[in-house]
Amino acid sequence: MDDAPRLPSFLGRRLPPAFALRTVVVSPGRARVYDEAEWRDAIVAVERGRIELLCSNGHRHVFEHGEVLWLHGLPVHVLYNPVTEPAVLIAVSRRGATSES
Template sequence: MTGAGGNPAPSLPGRFGPSFDVRTVVVEPGGSRVYDEAEWRGAIVLLERGRIELVCSDGGRRAFGRGDVLWLEGLPVRALHNPGREPAVLLAISRRPARR
């Protein structure tokens, strides 16, 4: 698995097994990603590396760092911004649909 820009994905995803999907999202230094609630639906998000600020709809910001766990569904957020000097790597971990 590779992350954005062809960078190797972190080693953590393999630890979850076949019942989970793990998606890597990278926000480059100084970059922002428009918030799309559907992108984060049903996922627990681990900030594996770097820093992220959630830019709220009211203009406020909430900062998070390496090791923080987030739930990004249903929030009044406009964007995810990386104020740091290194890429921010987020792992979105969600259950795979049950097989019948």
């Protein structure tokens, strides 16, 4: 029996109509160019895998499964997946707040 706590997940959940859910997948060993407008007003959860934020100031920040972050207004250059499985990010925002709702 596994006593490890289950991490909350947005996958497969219905949200109230005022919110939009978007799934972003970064393939293994690939990078996604950071577009600040894409993350406006969104709370982001790492649903699977690991993602590294490579910042324009040279810093690198790692987020793994279960961690929650905010990506708007940061000096991020790219989102990079350093592992051999896809990184799945879920972005939840108010409907109409992002450019891709």
